[in-house]
Amino acid sequence: MDLMTVLQVLDSTVRLATPLLLACLAGLFSERAGIFDIGLEGKMLAAAFFSAAVASLTGSVWLGLSAGIGASLVLSGIHGLASITFRGNQLISGVAINFLAAGMTVLIAEDWFSQGGRTPSLFGGGRFEGITLPFAEALRGVPVIGPIYYELISGHSILVYVGFLTVPLTWWILFRTRFGLRLRAVGENPAAVDTAGVSVVGLRFAAVAICGVLCGIAGAYLATGLQAGFVKDMTAGRGFIALAALIFAKWRPWYALYSCLLFGLLQAVALRYQSIEVGGLVIPVQFMDALPYILTVVILAGFVGKAIPPRAGGEPYVKER
Amino acid sequence: MDRMPGWADAILVPLISLLLAAFLSALVIIGIGESPVAAFKLMVDGALMRSAGWGYTLYYATNFIFTGLAVAVAFHARMFNIGGEGQAMIGGLGVALVCLYIPWPHWSLALLGSAVGASLFGAAWALIPAYLQAKRGSHIVITTIMFNFIAAALLNYVLVNVLRPVGAMDPATAKFPDATHLPTFQDMFSTAADPMFRGAPANVTFFLAVIACVLVWLLIWRTRLGYEIRALGHSEPAARYAGISPVRTVVIAMLISGGLAGLMSVNTTQGEAERLILNSIEGAGFIGIAVALMGRNHPLGVFLAAILFGFLYQGGAELALWTTIPRELIVVIQALVILFTGALDNMVRMPLERIFLSFRRRKS
Numbered sequence: 001m002d003l004m005t006v007l008q009v010l011d012s013t014v015r016l017a018t019p020l021l022l023a024c025l026a027g028l029f030s031e032r033a034g035i036f037d038i039g040l041e042g043k044m045l046a047a048a049f050f051s052a053a054v055a056s057l058t059g060s061v062w063l064g065l066s067a068g069i070g071a072s073l074v075l076s077g078i079h080g081l082a083s084i085t086f087r088g089n090q091l092i093s094g095v096a097i098n099f100l101a102a103g104m105t106v107l108i109a110e111d112w113f114s115q116g117g118r119t120p121s122l123f124g125g126g127r128f129e130g131i132t133l134p135f136a137e138a139l140r141g142v143p144v145i146g147p148i149y150y151e152l153i154s155g156h157s158i159l160v161y162v163g164f165l166t167v168p169l170t171w172w173i174l175f176r177t178r179f180g181l182r183l184r185a186v187g188e189n190p191a192a193v194d195t196a197g198v199s200v201v202g203l204r205f206a207a208v209a210i211c212g213v214l215c216g217i218a219g220a221y222l223a224t225g226l227q228a229g230f231v232k233d234m235t236a237g238r239g240f241i242a243l244a245a246l247i248f249a250k251w252r253p254w255y256a257l258y259s260c261l262l263f264g265l266l267q268a269v270a271l272r273y274q275s276i277e278v279g280g281l282v283i284p285v286q287f288m289d290a291l292p293y294i295l296t297v298v299i300l301a302g303f304v305g306k307a308i309p310p311r312a313g314g315e316p317y318v319k320e321r
Numbered sequence: 322m323d324r325m326p327g328w329a330d331a332i333l334v335p336l337i338s339l340l341l342a343a344f345l346s347a348l349v350i351i352g353i354g355e356s357p358v359a360a361f362k363l364m365v366d367g368a369l370m371r372s373a374g375w376g377y378t379l380y381y382a383t384n385f386i387f388t389g390l391a392v393a394v395a396f397h398a399r400m401f402n403i404g405g406e407g408q409a410m411i412g413g414l415g416v417a418l419v420c421l422y423i424p425w426p427h428w429s430l431a432l433l434g435s436a437v438g439a440s441l442f443g444a445a446w447a448l449i450p451a452y453l454q455a456k457r458g459s460h461i462v463i464t465t466i467m468f469n470f471i472a473a474a475l476l477n478y479v480l481v482n483v484l485r486p487v488g489a490m491d492p493a494t495a496k497f498p499d500a501t502h503l504p505t506f507q508d509m510f511s512t513a514a515d516p517m518f519r520g521a522p523a524n525v526t527f528f529l530a531v532i533a534c535v536l537v538w539l540l541i542w543r544t545r546l547g548y549e550i551r552a553l554g555h556s557e558p559a560a561r562y563a564g565i566s567p568v569r570t571v572v573i574a575m576l577i578s579g580g581l582a583g584l585m586s587v588n589t590t591q592g593e594a595e596r597l598i599l600n601s602i603e604g605a606g607f608i609g610i611a612v613a614l615m616g617r618n619h620p621l622g623v624f625l626a627a628i629l630f631g632f633l634y635q636g637g638a639e640l641a642l643w644t645t646i647p648r649e650l651i652v653v654i655q656a657l658v659i660l661f662t663g664a665l666d667n668m669v670r671m672p673l674e675r676i677f678l679s680f681r682r683r684k685s
Contacts, residue, residue: 089663103651108353247463
């Protein structure tokens with residue numbers, strides 16, 4: 001493998017890791033506040049559809065992005081209503097949201113576009129095009145650093161950079177602001193937060209809303225950046241890989257970046273090579289597909305560095321009995 | 322605090338949730354420019370008015386009974402088994418191996434053999450998540466979700482690289498031998514003068530599902546093990562104090578759950594396709610969640626809810642055939658049922674409890 005091949009694989013790793021990363025950080029906010037969210041998949045899917053649909057109807061990808069975030073926020077609202085206001089089962093609510101998105105996107109796509117559950121292909125202003133960073137062309141001739149800068153770092157759409165910048169931002173919010181401290185506290189011990197006179201319900205709704213916004217960006221990137229348009233079930237389990245990455249990262253932002261890059265790399269390699277031979281042993285592509293899930297189960301099993309979720313996760317908070 | 326009577330909890334709450342889901346689905350149908358009344362009539366006509374329609378309805382219902390029971394048994398131990406999909410997939414592998422590699426003399430023996438194979442494989446797929454939950458505290462919902470994806474990858478690998486006949490293009494096993502083919506309702510109930518269930522896939526597995534309902538009822542409410550499962554589900558400390566081993570009970574409950582989910586593959590794989598194909602489950606594992614929630618985890622409730630979802634499935638296929646409403650409408654209805662009976666349960670329950678409470682106060 002020469003440098004160019006490596007760079008191409010890494011380049012597609014970055015592209016494929018971005019939706020995982022955004023969804024993973026979305027889940028991070030929600031679960032750190034004590035709201036389990038297995039509806040990441042559904043929110044991304046809804047956002048992917050509405051961003052592509054609005055972008056194709058209006059020709060503006062920015063309107064598409066806002067529509068995607070809006071759709072994701074609506075689902076977040078349902079999740080919040082079910083799991084915070086009515087103290088229902090958060091996992092069941094997440095399952096319902098996934099199905100709601102899977103069904104509604106195809107239903108509406110069929111009604112609006114009649115193209116078998118897809119949106120028309122996006123082009124021009126309807127897509128997020130790659131951005132050439134400054135000096136990328138000029139530095140291209142410089143050996144090693146030039147190609148790395150040109151191929152790997154430059155030339156992605158704006159949402160990729162947004163995704164990567166969200167990592168330090170998330171870290172800063174969670175660990176350096178008052179809001180972040182309270183948010184983490186509400187996921188560990190809501191009663192203490194309540195005693196301090198801070199609204200548990202308010203904090204949790206805020207976390208769920210942030211989760212909705214980030215899932216919305218993730219879904220919009222899928223349909224308007226990574227691909228040009230929406231197709232049925234296009235998230236293809238990415239929400240669950242993001243969930244796996246979140247556990248793999250043990251609910252910490254920087255580790256979330258590394259685990260999403262790892263899972264992105266696995267996807268990129270599986271996309272490029274059908275099977276890989278390592279010393280006479282052929283690794284089938286299906287194994288590459290399953291590897292993120294297998295790794296997550298291993299981490300969950302606690303044989304290699306146990307993953308401990310936020311203590312109040314999944315428990316609805318009851319103020320008084 | 323006083324609660325409402327048992328009948329209201331068992332019948333009224335699911336019924337109101339169902340009505341809410343139906344109302345919202347009707348709004349969706351209006352939204353895409355069709356008439357909900359006409360759509361409902363079409364569904365009833367297609368699914369319930371002809372014996373062939375019933376044949377499809379009961380075929381789907383058979384799948385949902387198994388997966389619904391699987392979720393319900395796990396719920397009794399307060400485990401949320403979301404992995405019915407994967408367990409059913411691997412159960413299908415068990416059915417295929419039993420049917421392909423054992424020379425069965427008669428379908429009845431083959432049915433027994435494949436039922437054993439399906440439940441063993443399904444249970445085996447639930448074993449690791451169950452053990453990890455019981456021993457290491459790994460959240461069963463996450464592990465079973467992961468195992469669904471691992472199962473899909475494994476099945477894909479086995480079908481493409483191992484079980485696919487030489488020269489065949491699609492990822493599927495060879496056709497099962499004739500002796501393993503199960504009698505369909507058409508074979509059983511048709512006479513020369515009066516053909517019934519023509520072309521419908523419902524088969525003898527339906528009766529297996531009914532038996533499974535009875536057995537699960539006996540297990541949960543009439544055996545020591547069932548008592549232990551329920552006790553653990555109500556309160557783990559109390560169960561532990563009573564000498565019930567949580568590890569053992571969780572693992573056994575999950576094995577039964579996985580076995581039941583695996584059994585649905587007898588219906589799809591041996592009963593209908595007569596070979597193992599890649600997507601034979603088609604989401605039935607997840608519908609089990611809706612069925613169990615709606616049926617209040619009681620076998621009779623699961624049976625009725627499964628028939629309802631069988632009707633929705635067959636009716637939805639009719640809608641997709643004759644109108645512009647795509648099949649995905651059923652996914653939406655399913656989502657709404659899960660949402661209202663599962664997650665938003667309190668939204669329906671709290672006002673009802675208040676009404677009953679005010680009635681009681683007036684009486685006294």
